Amino acid sequence: MRVFVFLLTFGLFLLAAVPAQASSALPPGHQPSKYVRWAYPSQVNYGPIETGGGDTGAGPSAGAFLTLPFMGPHYITSIFDHCGPNYNVSGRVCRYDGAVASKGVGGPDPTFDAGYALTPGGHDYLYYSGHDGYDYGLYYEQVAAAAPGRVMLADWLVPGCATCLSGKTIEIDHGNGLLTFYGHLSQILVSKGQYVARGQVIGISGMTGTATGPHLHFGVYHMNGGGPVDPYGWSGRGADPWSRDVGNLWLSGSPRYAPVQMPSVSVTAAPQVDDPNNIDVSWSSPGNMSFTIYVITQHGTERTWIGHRGNGTATFAGKPGENVWFWATASSDLGWVDGAGSAVISLPHVSHGAATA
Numbered sequence: 001m002r003v004f005v006f007l008l009t010f011g012l013f014l015l016a017a018v019p020a021q022a023s024s025a026l027p028p029g030h031q032p033s034k035y036v037r038w039a040y041p042s043q044v045n046y047g048p049i050e051t052g053g054g055d056t057g058a059g060p061s062a063g064a065f066l067t068l069p070f071m072g073p074h075y076i077t078s079i080f081d082h083c084g085p086n087y088n089v090s091g092r093v094c095r096y097d098g099a100v101a102s103k104g105v106g107g108p109d110p111t112f113d114a115g116y117a118l119t120p121g122g123h124d125y126l127y128y129s130g131h132d133g134y135d136y137g138l139y140y141e142q143v144a145a146a147a148p149g150r151v152m153l154a155d156w157l158v159p160g161c162a163t164c165l166s167g168k169t170i171e172i173d174h175g176n177g178l179l180t181f182y183g184h185l186s187q188i189l190v191s192k193g194q195y196v197a198r199g200q201v202i203g204i205s206g207m208t209g210t211a212t213g214p215h216l217h218f219g220v221y222h223m224n225g226g227g228p229v230d231p232y233g234w235s236g237r238g239a240d241p242w243s244r245d246v247g248n249l250w251l252s253g254s255p256r257y258a259p260v261q262m263p264s265v266s267v268t269a270a271p272q273v274d275d276p277n278n279i280d281v282s283w284s285s286p287g288n289m290s291f292t293i294y295v296i297t298q299h300g301t302e303r304t305w306i307g308h309r310g311n312g313t314a315t316f317a318g319k320p321g322e323n324v325w326f327w328a329t330a331s332s333d334l335g336w337v338d339g340a341g342s343a344v345i346s347l348p349h350v351s352h353g354a355a356t357a
């Protein structure tokens with residue numbers, strides 16, 4: 001029993017360790033940290049979390065071309081300030097729907113003096129005055145291209161400076177006079193000049209440059225230094241305080257995930273009835289994925305068993321008395337990865353019958 005518990009613990013350790021190298025490994029010198037805030041106020045009018053299902057209540061502009069730069073629900077930690085997206089702290093924050101939080105009403109936030117509340121009492125803060133894009137709470141996670149285009153920057157924003165501005169940054173030229181901007185990355189997975197598809201993985205989020213924690217800064221800008229625009233456009237009363245905006249740029253009018261096939265791996269392993277040292281292993285995912293299958297033994301040895309395969313099955317020849325399990329990773333043509341493990345198979349010490357002679 002004690003041995004079993006040890007094996008299970010070790011198995012869980014490996015389960016945690018294997019996917020880490022794929023998508024969420026911390027860069028050297030970075031420590032895991034908790035979010036500073038215990039809860040986030042609603043930065044957009046449909047809640048604090050961008051779920052890919054929110055409703056801005058406004059229609060798309062004629063030039064709408066964007067989907068979300070990530071997959072899965074994430075907090076929005078700062079919006080675009082229509083009352084001066086220039087990094088000057090003006091004493092107010094103006095949201096795309098006309099909501100205004102200001103110093104005179106409910107702010108500044110005692111823990112962050114560029115944030116102001118919408119109402120007196122200080123609980124519905126908007127962040128932050130002067131911000132020229134959207135911050136999303138991505139913790140060392142895969143970042144997606146928000147539209148097809150050509151990579152025009154894939155480097156430190158300030159050459160050679162790891163602590164300047166948005167650190168490791170990607171800019172994509174979409175050929176419509178606008179670029180999208182992805183800042184504070186820990187890894188860049190594309191290179192300058194490369195064409196990328198909507199929903200393609202382009203990097204891993206992080207906290208390079210000037211950042212208080214891991215997040216993605218996502219921005220949309222006019223080409224050639226023409227300044228930022230709010231992808232949510234303007235649906236408030238009266239004229240948009242930020243005159244360079246070009247309307248609601250989300251396809252369908254509300255932020256949605258890119259319509260790409262994501263891997264979702266399942267793995268089974270079962271000893272054959274007539275020869276329990278032969279283990280039938282099968283692995284699958286929706287879509288057309290490329291799998292790597294690993295074998296892990298009780299000694300913690302992990303080795304690659306099968307690579308570059310689609311959905312499939314194979315028979316593993318085990319040794320009597322051995323405990324083994326299997327880990328499968330799958331990646332899509334756009335770079336999305338998933339992994340899953342099988343149950344632990346304990347092979348009998350004594351062979352049954354003559355079949356294994």
Ligand SMILES: [Zn+2]
Pocket residue numbers: 078131133134135216217218
């Ligand atoms: Zn930002």
